[in-house]
Amino acid sequence: MALTAAGLEGIVAAESSICFIDGHEGILSYCGYDINVLAEKANFEEVVYLLWNGRLPKQSELDELKKALVAARPIPKEVEQFLASVPKGAVPMDVLRTAVSMLSLYDPLARDNSITASQKKAVNLMAQTSTIVTSFDRLRNGNQPIGGDAKLDFAANFLYTLTGKKPDDVMERVFDIALTLHADHELNASTFAGRVTAATLSDIHSAATSAIGALKGPLHGGANEDVIRMLLAAGSTEKLLEQAKARLDAKEKIAGFGHRVYRTIDPRARHLAALSEELGKRTGHVELFNMSTRLQQMIKESKGLDPNVDFYSASTYYSLGIPVDLFTPIFAVSRMSGWTAHILEQYRNNRLIRPRAEYTGEPVGRAWVEIGDR
Numbered sequence: 001m002a003l004t005a006a007g008l009e010g011i012v013a014a015e016s017s018i019c020f021i022d023g024h025e026g027i028l029s030y031c032g033y034d035i036n037v038l039a040e041k042a043n044f045e046e047v048v049y050l051l052w053n054g055r056l057p058k059q060s061e062l063d064e065l066k067k068a069l070v071a072a073r074p075i076p077k078e079v080e081q082f083l084a085s086v087p088k089g090a091v092p093m094d095v096l097r098t099a100v101s102m103l104s105l106y107d108p109l110a111r112d113n114s115i116t117a118s119q120k121k122a123v124n125l126m127a128q129t130s131t132i133v134t135s136f137d138r139l140r141n142g143n144q145p146i147g148g149d150a151k152l153d154f155a156a157n158f159l160y161t162l163t164g165k166k167p168d169d170v171m172e173r174v175f176d177i178a179l180t181l182h183a184d185h186e187l188n189a190s191t192f193a194g195r196v197t198a199a200t201l202s203d204i205h206s207a208a209t210s211a212i213g214a215l216k217g218p219l220h221g222g223a224n225e226d227v228i229r230m231l232l233a234a235g236s237t238e239k240l241l242e243q244a245k246a247r248l249d250a251k252e253k254i255a256g257f258g259h260r261v262y263r264t265i266d267p268r269a270r271h272l273a274a275l276s277e278e279l280g281k282r283t284g285h286v287e288l289f290n291m292s293t294r295l296q297q298m299i300k301e302s303k304g305l306d307p308n309v310d311f312y313s314a315s316t317y318y319s320l321g322i323p324v325d326l327f328t329p330i331f332a333v334s335r336m337s338g339w340t341a342h343i344l345e346q347y348r349n350n351r352l353i354r355p356r357a358e359y360t361g362e363p364v365g366r367a368w369v370e371i372g373d374r
Helices: 035-041 044-053 059-071 077-085 092-106 115-140 154-163 169-181 189-199 204-215 223-234 237-249 267-283 286-303 309-319 324-348
Strands: 019-022 027-030
Touching (some): 027 035, 027 044, 027 267, 035 267, 044 059, 044 115, 059 115, 077 092, 092 115, 092 204, 115 154, 115 204, 115 324, 154 169, 169 267, 169 309, 189 204, 204 324, 223 237, 223 286, 223 309, 223 324, 267 309, 286 309, 309 324
Antiparallel strands (some): 019 027
């Protein structure tokens, strides 16, 4: 009898040295470094280097990576023209998925699937995914894309090229931490999709495009958009709790709660809650944080569920002035670091990923019935 589990829950599908999760203890680590330590001490570029190389960079290595990411920021003019031409009201994740796929058409290393070439393409994908998101938002609002500032680090440059304003130190640090917290999460749906594609020895752009397609789904990357819409639609704590109770009574799920892996609070949610409160006080959106904490208390008391990474990232991103429909694309901007790390790891020790299915259909050997007798 084959070992089966709905949704592959609990099934070990790969060996990896990138990310470790203990869902019962609420532990998340990248390459052995606890997420709490990284959130407190690391900047996002250090985390990117760590995921790609398995160790923290020396200062010279970090400087080199930052320089490479800055150099890779510009996107081909054809991709920018595509961003300007998409239909009004296009879903940003659809635009991002298509634009990332387009990048391969203009990459001189597109047909070189070696590890060295793929590492260079990973740098390009990290930088250009960010540029795609910010350029698209500016173009759809009738503004010209901003080329960026070579003196700004990854997080600050994203906010600058999105809003046209350079963030202060607090906003930069908040967003940098948010990127770190979203960078990787073991074999989640999008990472697994990317590794499955990479395992066929398809190129890194194809694998990243597969991952983006999986992230788009509301059961994976779209939950933080649902959370902020829920908070904004309610407008008050009383209304929010009333609506949440009605949904629970109807046995409906509440976005931002529960997790396939964690059986305690998502360690990333603790940091994002603190960031949401700090930023909310600075920007006049602290009521969103207060509403969130009350809802968290109610859900915990009634259902025993804890918030996941999406719950407090919603109010954090909103306080940063980020449009709601860009929440999931920003998830992709961060997670590109983890996706590319896993894709490179798959290339280095590849075996085609080909699971089996437990057959539950009609008995084998069914008799053929002529079409006139059916």
